[in-house]
Amino acid sequence: MCTRFLFFVLVFCGCQAFAQQISPKRELRAVWIATVDNIDWPRPGDYNPASQQQSFRQILDNHRQSGMNAIFVQVRDAADAYYAKGAIEPWSEWLTGRQGRAPEPFYDPLDFMIAESHQRNLEFHAWLNLNRAVFKGHPNVTPDHVSRQHPDWMLTYDGTKFFNVGVPEVRNYITTIVTNLIRNYDVDGIHFDDYFYPYKVVGQILNDQVTFYKYGAGYANIHDWRRDNIDQLIHQISDSVKAVKPYVKFGISPFGIWRNRSSLAPDGSETRGLSSYDDLYADTRKWLQMGWIDYIAPQVYFHRGHKRVPYQPLVDWWRKNCFGRHLYIGQGAYRMNGESGWDSPDEMPIQIRFNRQHPEIQGSIYFSSRSLLNNYKGFQDTLRRDLYRLPALVPTMPWxxxxxxxxxxxxxxxxxxxxxxxxxxxxxxxxxxxxxxxxxxxxxxxxxxxxxxxxxxxxxxxxxxxxxxxxxxxxxxxxxxxxxxxxxxxxxxxxxxxxxxxx
Incomplete structure (x- = not known):
């Protein structure tokens, strides 16, 4: 017989060491689902809504069985959309086979994905590519595409058209994309990846000097001006998200290095590689200091023995520079598919255990879904049998x-x-x-x-x-x-x- 009385019990925090030894009670366990070029979903050539929905459910079920509690799904690849309500950009070609063509029979992929995720207790974060307008090798865009309506907003670099974020109207346009989305959909978060100004290519020149002459008064050089353009955009989006739905999380997944330590950058990490600050004009550390973002998920896609960018020292730098915001580590699951330095099946599990030793690190996001589902180095099995065998709640954000x-x-x-x-x-x-x-x-x-x-x-x-x-x-x-x-x-x-x- 059950006793019929009822009383309240305190949610004991317990000993931190005990909690860490068993399995963290709070830990983000997430995966990126990339849609651009059909990397993860939908399958290439699969334009049938019923088939798309079935495959997406299977993806979610697999990740749920692996202990995940959040997904980050790409819903804007190249100034396009995987959603209908409030959209001012055309349907994605990777969804229906031709840009601007709606699903037939019609469904709203974003509504569907959010509902299916929430049914499985998965947070849903809408992942948007911030500045790519026309994907390299995919020039067939609709007549009403922003690159045709506003060619003056575009920069062409190495075959890709990018938004010129030095133009104030561009920053307003991108902010409108975000606010329209969160007004119309029950997303848990808005997420940007590492694409700000383009990655540098030898022999290519970024032709935004005219824009600099028009808007760059008061800046010592074009590099500081570019960084401030990105700062203004991130700050503007942050304020807009808080104003529209203050509970929606806003975060960034930049390239793994903020700055390499040098006489000019004494606060940088002990690394030697491309950096967000100097190469992509993204001052990601500042965004944490200013409280503009709720979390950062640096892409630390390096093994522990990497000569120029070893995993543990870089992660250690980030945990000392997250300024009270959440730090999730972007884990390069795709690296386990035969890349040098990733021969041991223990490499990724050791990285996860290292993360767990430091309370500033509150979880991981894996790139990408397909790599986990392919079970490279048996890592999906390791998640299910060991690392993520027990469930975890998403970390809270008291601010x-x-x-x-x-x-x-x-x-x-x-x-x-x-x-x-x-x-x-x-x-x-x-x-x-x-x-x-x-x-x-x-x-x-x-x-x-x-x-x-x-x-x-x-x-x-x-x-x-x-x-x-x-x-x-x-x-x-x-x-x-x-x-x-x-x-x-x-x-x-x-x-x-x-x-x-x-x-």
């Missing part, structure tokens, strides 16, 4: 929201011959107006301490409004079940608890 939801109400248990059936009720909104978005179900033996940081005790993380769960205990005995609520940013409520005797 965005620190108010937990109210706990579940009217928690009841019923025992059958083989199962324990649980039901509870949705609580009212908390003081910040939020209701639960998820529920977490824990199970303890009667004599065990109620330590909710022990992720081995998590039975399920359920999407609201599901308010029931059925458990099959492994053996006879007395058990305690605890249910907590999570809000949008995964602040966790107090728990409600009751006991049951399984005979």
């Amino acid at each position: 965005k929201d620190h108010t937990p939801p109210l706990p579940p109400q009217e928690f009841e248990l019923k025992r059958t011959q083989t199962q324990v059936l649980m039901r509870w009720q949705m609580p009212p909104a908390a003081v910040d107006g939020e209701v639960p978005r998820r529920f977490v179900v824990y199970r303890f033996r009667e004599n065990e301490p109620i330590v909710l940081n022990n992720t081995s005790k998590i039975l399920a993380i359920l999407p609201a409004p599901q308010t029931y769960y059925a458990d099959t205990p492994p053996t006879r005995g007395s058990y305690r079940y605890v249910v907590t609520a999570l809000d949008r940013l995964q602040n966790e409520s107090y728990g409600v608890m009751t006991d049951v005797e399984v005979q």
